[in-house]
Amino acid sequence: MIGRKVLTVAEIAGADREAIAAGTPGAVLMERAGAAVAEAIAERFSLRPVCVVCGPGNNGGDGYVVARLLAERGWPVEVRALAPPTTPDAQAAAAAWGGELAAFDAPLNARLYVDAMFGAGLARPLSGEAAAMANRLAAQPEAVVAVDVPSGLLGDTGAPVGPVVIAGLTVTFHAKKPAHVLQPGHELCGEVLVADIGLADTPSNLIENGPDVWLAHFPWPAVNTHKHARGRLVVVSGEAWNTGAARLSARAGLRMGAGLVTVLSPSEALPVNAAHLEAVMLKGFDTEAELEQAAADVDAAIIGPAAGITENTLVNVLALARTGAALIIDADAITVFRDDPEELFSVLDVDDVLTPHPGEFERLFPGVLKDAPERITAARKAAQRADAIVLLKGADTVIAAPDGRACVNTNGSPWLATAGSGDVLAGFIGSLIAQGMESFEAACAAAWIHAEAAELHGPGLISEDLPGLAPAVLRRLYEGRVG
Template sequence: MAPRQILTVAETAQADKAAIAAGTPGTVLMERAGTAVADAICARFRPQRAIVACGPGNNGGDGYVVARLLKNRGWPVEVRALAPPATEDARAAATQWDGQVAPLEGDFAGALVVDALFGAGLARPLDGLSAAAAQKMSVASERVVAVDIPSGLPGDTGKPVGPCVSAGLTVTFHARKPAHVLEPGHGRCGEVIVADIGLGATSARLFENGPDLWLPRFPWPDASSHKHARGRLIVVSGEAWSTGAARLSARGALRIGAGLVTVFSPPDAVAANAAHLEAVMLRPFETDLELEQGAAHVDAAVIGPAAGVSETTLLNVLALARTGAALVLDADAITVFRDDPEELFSVLDRDDVLTPHPGEFERLFPGLLNGAPERITAARRAAERAGAVVLLKGSDTVIAAPDGRAAVNINGSPWLATAGSGDVLAGFIGGLVAQGMESFEAACAGAWIHAECAELHGPGLISEDLPGLAPTVLRRLYEER
């Protein structure tokens, strides 16, 4: 399957216009959209009293189709309209509704509610009757089905600017929009179904992060593979009292397939690391020059987990950058450049990966996150500025490449909110890069597998569990390839 695109409101509108120009009438597209919503409702709910709230535009037109189809399938349906239909296609759909149309007033208690007030292109806050209706609907959001997007939610940002419907199910068309995948919009949408209504191919550089995006290029071994061919990775350890993070990264890298993984350790931390390492190798080093020499022939390096925010870490990053190994920089290896981010950017290249959480992102790119309309734009701008792949962590993790490609993780797991999980993620990414996977795809794959591991375990997850869960996820991917 092709990677699943995420389209802006304008890109979706262009796809809609292209389909109409190619000979598919707007009324046919509206009928398909309404049918998709009605089918989704009937698949999840038994017939019951339903209220369809219709706005004046084409979103409301979709609502009239939903109302007619549900009624034809035996549902008791009410239509409540904010205003008369204002587009030709919506008027055509409304004329086929043979029931009454009441004003958008009263409560929605006890009914399944179809929110067809406004679509993703709404550029102003809800007010008056629509604002009141949004608040009343959201009292029981699990019984609200949104057509395209919950009303009041801007499609390109996912950031409500006023009252906004919360839905338990959202049926959108052709492709998700940013608001379906970015918080807080994602949380307002509930389950999201993407229905194919025949809009045809579209061009985009923003994708849902999933196996469709990277599985065809996953670095599986073959009969001729040996450990050296499967990638050589190093992980730089912190001092004696902070060695666990590097070992988590190293174990994650080994579990995801890297052939040889070595922890490079300061002398005073060698004993602590040696006591806990088995298949992961260990090598002491004292100076950045020794690190550079020891890493001269490796494929990738992870540095930052509990490395310490110190001159030593800064020099170690610069030393690794001189080796030609692809770098995965996390945590302290990011923060240590907060006073001079350009010093870091000057040594990075497109094969390197930065994995900041929002606080670390702010240290390297001051004001960029708050100044951007949403996280996707911020991550893209950061990747362009750094000249490297940027993975901006969060429940809606965004991965961006310097060339403008971006992906949003939609399988984020709350169980990852535990100390050390980011260290394992850095190891997953480093292990894939070491095996020759292109860095953007490796970051996407690592983030997706990381979240799948967390969901596989569920409550009680600690970061030490994550590497051991990877084989189950990898087995599933291997069978699906």
């Protein structure tokens, strides 16, 4: 899990200070950082002219180390200094470089550029020559290697505060920062390499999503497993003319491994659902009491996909909450509580999952996303307020738990921007919870698998494709579960 941790700028700075206090000079840490960048360049690029652009702080100091080490390897290197170095370690690194400095605003004629102007701690917009350089480098990101973060990007939010460098490769140290995993920073950084510079392990409850986060807890069936032991999942259908979304969720749940999946359908919608279901079972209900009885013995229940923004949906959510099943509340079942979110929160617990997109999030948590510095803080606040897992959808989906844990999904796929993909995600989450996976880990796993499945298909994807793509992702995970 160490490689998946995401640390704030302050946490990284604290780790630096602890290392220095323990006897590792700052100059040694700078040398290690510069060496990591130089090594990454040598491994990924053929010998070519390099221009290293150095700022006045320690990020610039790292750049001077990169320049010296590449030159010692025989690379043609020029250095451009935005301003003279201002910290003792950067001054020492500049002196060790010892070479000439090219004019900062001279034409750019190199084939590779190292951006070491400003690191993740930048708190103000780039201006003057720095802004002009950022704009020049942004025009050729494939030729740019950023040190720590691209200059102009806020390390704790992933948001630029003005002109910003765009990099093809970013080398950071010890751990990723929010800027590396949140959009638009994730895209602006290009490939991100985390280099170990000898800092002590730093605790964190923020992680980047990936199989190593949850694969050890994935509910693979044993040789003697039977369908009744693989979880019972129900999905509540909408009215007769709005049934497809629930069937998408149900099919997704079945593909993700739930042993028994049932669509609970209003009686008038039974014929429509029956005409389209095969392995997914079907059961009718007409009242909230009948729904509560039908879901009395299930492990997880999904409600919201095309449920309708009606009083019936509201009372059906409350009925399901009385069963003790883990709830996955999506779409209309979120919006129906917009006038009284506390009514929903009062019946939730930490096993339940809310899956809002930003618009639905605003309806339940007015102003929280707008007022937060970034999506991680917003999702955490929402999870604490609701006392449930919150999965805030987006290109950088954030999953947060009431205890402060948060996970950012970085494999988001643009092909998921199609009607019904969220219904499939709800089915994946519900299935994993029904099979006994802890809700936070289930939401993380489902979000990652959902995006991987979309990438397998690519252009032309529609939501109906996603359940059928999941087995290829599951096979890959199954084969990699050991070791």
